Amino acid sequence: MTTTRTMRAIAFDRHGGPDVLRPTAVPVPEPAAGQVRVRVEAAGVNVWDTKLRAAPVVRVDLPHVPGLEVAGVVDAVGADLEDTAGAAGGDGPVRPGDRVVGFADTGGYAELALTSVFARVPDGVPATQAAGVPVASETALRVLRLLDVRAGETLLVHGATGSVGAFAVQLAVRRGARVVGTASPAGQARVAAMGAIPTTYGPGLVDRVRELAPGGVDAVLDAAGRGALPDSIALRGGTDRIVTIADPAADELGVRSTYAARRDARELAEVLDALGRRELTVTVGWVLPLEEAARAHELLEAGRAGGKIVLVP
Structure with a gap:
């Protein structure tokens, strides 16, 4: 037996x-x-x-x-x-x-x-x-591909201190992008330490971002789901190059969402190597x-x- x-x-x-x-x-x-x-x-x-x-x-x-x-x-x-x-x-x-x-x-x-x-x-x-x-880096890389973020562009990340947001900020900065990241007042220093420009979320966000990025925002990642999509649309002048992983209102607003993982061992290994070299945290x-x-x-x-x-x- x-x-x-x-x-x-x-x-x-x-x-x-x-x-x-x-x-x-x-x-x-x-x-x-x-x-x-x-x-x-x-x-x-x-x-x-x-x-x-x-x-x-x-x-x-x-x-x-x-x-x-x-x-x-x-x-x-x-x-x-x-x-x-x-x-x-x-x-x-x-x-x-x-x-x-x-x-x-x-x-x-x-x-x-x-x-x-x-x-x-x-x-x-x-x-x-x-x-x-694994999960956060895969999601961040998937969204950055969908947004086609390039060097010299400005990316707005909602929820910049969350697991996915933090990877997106760091990976975009490594690509040479300028990143504005939203976070709570307590998270502002963390956003800055990752190489992004910090700001708080909530009322007045559009004006704050326009002041920080007078040249405009080229792409938006919403990793927070705090109702920031209308402000994101206002900053972009439409729904193009906005992706959310957290807001259920995406469909009714015409914003792209993404949830299906693309698991790649070599991509994971590259992120881990960067972590080992202390290029990512x-x-x-x-x-x-x-x-x-x-x-x-x-x-x-x-x-x-x-x-x-x-x-x-």
């Missing part, structure tokens, strides 16, 4: 508030072709996790372990070692003991997780920072034990993250 190995995880067996997240014993996942199993050292917490927990936005089997991104040490590899090595975007095969970060194929809020799109973590980059890279707001996943969701939904929230088993 074969005994199924189990591991510790956080799961929900019904949709609802953060309190539905409970410690649960689930089967240890086995890597298939193209996958590696990671002993999780840090799991990123994302807005999608909270949406999936709160309501049946997509069909999932219950109980469900949430979590889109994991960083840790390779515990086992799939049969096609060479293919998994290529997936890591690096040289040579990936072996047990290597430090990686990637998009979780199984829930990240667990002791072990599978990933098929991953990259090596550079020396000196802690797992808690690496876990904040990840601000970690909270590091919480895995058992406090409910608190992590409460903080994120209340807008009190202050940076990336990370869970550690």
Whole structure:
């Protein structure tokens, strides 16, 4: 008789508030072709996790372990070692003991997780920072491609201190763009430290941005969803080159939205290399034990993250 190995995880067996997240014993996942199993050292917490927990936005089997991104040490590899090595975007095969970060194929809020799109973590980059890279960097790069932001142009980023906004600011600055970033009064120094021009959101935004960027705004990324799309349209003189990842009013206003991820291991590896060279930064707001996943969701939904929230088993 074969005994199924189990591991510790956080799961929900019904949709609802953060309190539905409970410690649960689930089967240890086995890597298939193209996958590696990671002993999780840090799991990123994302807005999608909270949406999936709160309501049946997509069909999932219950109980469900949430979590889109994991960083840790390779515990086992799939049969096609060479293919998994290529997936890591690096040289040579990936072996047990290597430090990686990637998009979780199984829930990240667990002791072990599978990933098929991953990259090596550079020396000196802690797992808690690496876990904040996959989702935010992919989203930021996807939006910058859609906006076709170029050197010399001015980009307005709403929510510049959020996970996606912060990556967008830094990546656009590296391209040679001039960036104006909105944030709370407490976040102004962080925006400036990333190389952008800070301003607060709220009433009077159009006038403030026009004063800071008298030559006009070439493109807008809304990563905040705070109702800034009408002001963005006013600044652009139309809906062209405005993209939101957070405002449900996009369709009625004729603004483009984007949610479908384009996961690319080599792109992830490039961002991690820049992080290792300290050309990019990840601000970690909270590091919480895995058992406090409910608190992590409460903080994120209340807008009190202050940076990336990370869970550690």
